[in-house]
Amino acid sequence: MRSEKLTRAWFAVTAVVALTGLVTQVVVTASAPDGRVANLLCYFTIDSNLLVIATSALVAVGAARGTVFTVLWLDALAGIIVTGIVYQVALAGLHDLHGLAFFADTLLHKATPILFVLGWLLVGPRGALTWRTVWWSLAYPLTWLAFTLPRGALTGFYPYPFVDADALGYGPVALNCVFIGLFFTALTTGAFLYDRRLAPA
Numbered sequence: 001m002r003s004e005k006l007t008r009a010w011f012a013v014t015a016v017v018a019l020t021g022l023v024t025q026v027v028v029t030a031s032a033p034d035g036r037v038a039n040l041l042c043y044f045t046i047d048s049n050l051l052v053i054a055t056s057a058l059v060a061v062g063a064a065r066g067t068v069f070t071v072l073w074l075d076a077l078a079g080i081i082v083t084g085i086v087y088q089v090a091l092a093g094l095h096d097l098h099g100l101a102f103f104a105d106t107l108l109h110k111a112t113p114i115l116f117v118l119g120w121l122l123v124g125p126r127g128a129l130t131w132r133t134v135w136w137s138l139a140y141p142l143t144w145l146a147f148t149l150p151r152g153a154l155t156g157f158y159p160y161p162f163v164d165a166d167a168l169g170y171g172p173v174a175l176n177c178v179f180i181g182l183f184f185t186a187l188t189t190g191a192f193l194y195d196r197r198l199a200p201a
Contacts, residue, residue, distance in 0.1 A: 003123065003124075004062075006123055007059060007119075007123040007124055007125065008059060008060045008061075008062065009060075010115075010119045010122075010123055011055075011056040011057075011059040011060045011119055012056070012057075012060035013115065014052065014056045014112065014115040014116050014119055015052070015053050015056035015057045015060060017107055017111050017112055017115055018049045018052045018053045018056065018107070018108070018112040018116075019053050020107060021049065021103075021104050021106075021107025021108040021111070021112060022046065022049055022050070022053065022104075022108065024100055024103055024104035024107070025040065025046070025104040025105075025108060026040065027100065028100050028101045028104055036157075039157055039159070041147075042147070042148045042151060042152075042157065042158075042159040043159045043160075044079065044082065044083060044086075044141075044144055044159070044160075045083045045087070045108055045109060046108075047079070047140075047144060048075075048076065048079030048080045048082070048083045049080070049083070049108050049112055051072055051075050051076035051079055051080075051140075052076045052079075052080050052112055052116050054072065054076075055069065055072050055073045055076045056076075056116065056119075059125060064125055067133075069128075070128045070129060070130075070133050071133055071136045071137050071139075073125075073128070074129060074133055074134065074137040074188055074191060074192075075137050075140040076116065077116065077117070077120055077187075077188075077191055078137065078184050078187040078188045078191065079140065079141075079184075080112060080113045080116050080117065081113065081117060081187055082180065082183065082184055082187065083108075083109060083113060084109060084110065084113030084114070084117075086180070087109040088109075120191075126195060126198055127195065128195075129191065129192045129195045129196070130192070131192065133192070134185075134188045134189055134192050137188045138181075138184070138185065138188070141180070141181055141184050142181075145163075145177055148163060149163065149165060149173070152164070152165060152166070153165065162176040163176065163177065
């Protein structure tokens with residue numbers, strides 16, 4: 001019972017932190033002279049934080065069950081890890097952020113990934129992941145690419161330099177996507193194996 005209460009409390013805090021970062025980012029984007037809120041949906045960061053908010057909220061209210069939840073949970077976990085690592089490796093420092101923009105950036109790229117991953121490592125939930133969940137979870141990055149790249153070709157807007165087909169060409173972009181896809185697959189597989197090892201017998 002104590003563990004369940006701790007799990008719910010942890011992910012309630014995680015959901016609030018991610019939601020605060022998301023709302024702040026929407027305000028910052030809407031306030032910018034050339035800001036387009038619709039472009040936010042192209043960012044893997046935003047989509048992964050949305051998944052974190054949804055799944056964390058379900059854990060917090062005790063409704064974390066079912067196949068759909070399990071797939072979304074694994075997508076949130078792998079997605080937010082990719083968000084944190086890719087940002088630190090490839091994107092941090094590209095923009096000089098201040099004020100609310102810096103606050104939103106910190107919550108979305110640092111605080112939320114740390115809270116969500118630590119919560120999963122320390123308090124669960126456990127025992128729901130399967131190989132089928134791992135394979136279904138790959139629909140998330142594929143859907144993101146299927147939305148972002150064609151939209152970029154039509155509008156000229158690409159959320160990240162490594163998927164900018166206008167600047168790099170589709171060959172290098174495809175290679176970048178393969179590397180990130182392999183990383184995502186490795187994360188979901190590792191999460192499944194870790195979960196299976198720690199799940200109660």
